[in-house]
Amino acid sequence: MPSLLHRLIARAPQRVQRDTLEFQLDDGRRIEVQRVRHPRARRLKLSVDERGARLTLPMRASLVAGERFLHEHRTWLSAQLERHQPADAAVAALVPGETTSLPLRGQSLPLHWHPGRYIRIARDEAGIHVQLPARASEAGLRRALRGFYEAEARADVGRWLPAYLPGLPRAPRQLRLKVMSSQWGSLAPDGSLALDLALVLARPSAFEYVLVHELCHLLQANHSPAFWREVELRFPAWREERAYFHRDGRSLKATLRGLLSD
Structure with missing residues (x-):
């Protein structure tokens, strides 16, 4: 008793x-x-x-x-x-007509500038194309670039997510893409998923690992051994991707800040 x-x-x-x-x-x-x-x-x-x-x-x-x-x-x-700022943190801003490439999914893709009536950024087999009016503002160009990266990131998540939903108690309530200074992702108690927009600059396997990591918090709201077993079950190569972020993560974040900041 x-x-x-x-x-x-x-x-x-x-x-x-x-x-x-x-x-x-x-x-x-x-x-x-x-x-x-x-x-x-x-x-x-x-x-x-x-x-x-x-x-x-x-x-x-x-x-x-x-x-x-x-x-x-x-x-x-x-x-x-x-x-702790990386040596290559001073990334040049996007300069119309001068910037020749943009980072995306672990690669540096050719950047092509075109005249146009409105700002539009799209991608095809030849690289990334920016349609730019003569009087376009720098702020408008940065907003368009952010929108382009967000659309690419959402496309990646949309391609990967269905494979990981079986076995989860529910799907994330919503997805937000943010510019984060330290974290790569977070899962709110209401199921809202936030991911760092800089992930779309990383190699795809690293981005996918972060998505899996946050999804596993729907099962274990902690970083206990049980949580890491769930990650291991779904993404056995998670250690390699974590090492990748330890090595290159600051540079990825600095690159995105350089492209989107004033």
Whole structure:
């Protein structure tokens, strides 16, 4: 009886909780910070690695305390982000008539410029074609390029997704493509799937791995051994793709920022 009573009144084990918050640095840049509540954390901790910034909080720490901690260490955070910036992060912006290629699916495709009445970007066997009016704005061109990359990414997801739906409790509620500073994907509690738009620049197998990774969170909302068994079952080569992101991930993100930023 005492052991039964103990099991009944014992608190459920606390689990790691993850989400992201947007934070503005002193230079005006807005970054995503991964926020992690960890049951073993004893103090607030801020760290930066090749994946970006991470704020770790004890389970009882308030969100306000975490954001205050970020503000107090924003100078250190900016310096660390610069230190982890890849050497090739200064990617040239898209220049009409001058840029000769664009990255897509792990390749550099020839870029062809054409006059036209409105901005349109399309792809065929010869490469990527940009139809551009003489008075087109840089902002309009960047929006068109982002739309092109989003359409290509959605086409990839649409091609891969049906093969992985059997065995899942449900399909993702919706798909959002975002420019993420640190993460490659996330799955919200309501089933909404978010993927980094830079994935469409990566080799297709790496993009597919991230999709599988996030889909497996519909089965295991954690990174436990059980979660990795689900990933292994569906994508046995996941270790190679994770190593690819550790090696080339920062360059992919920097390339996309260079193409889409002012």
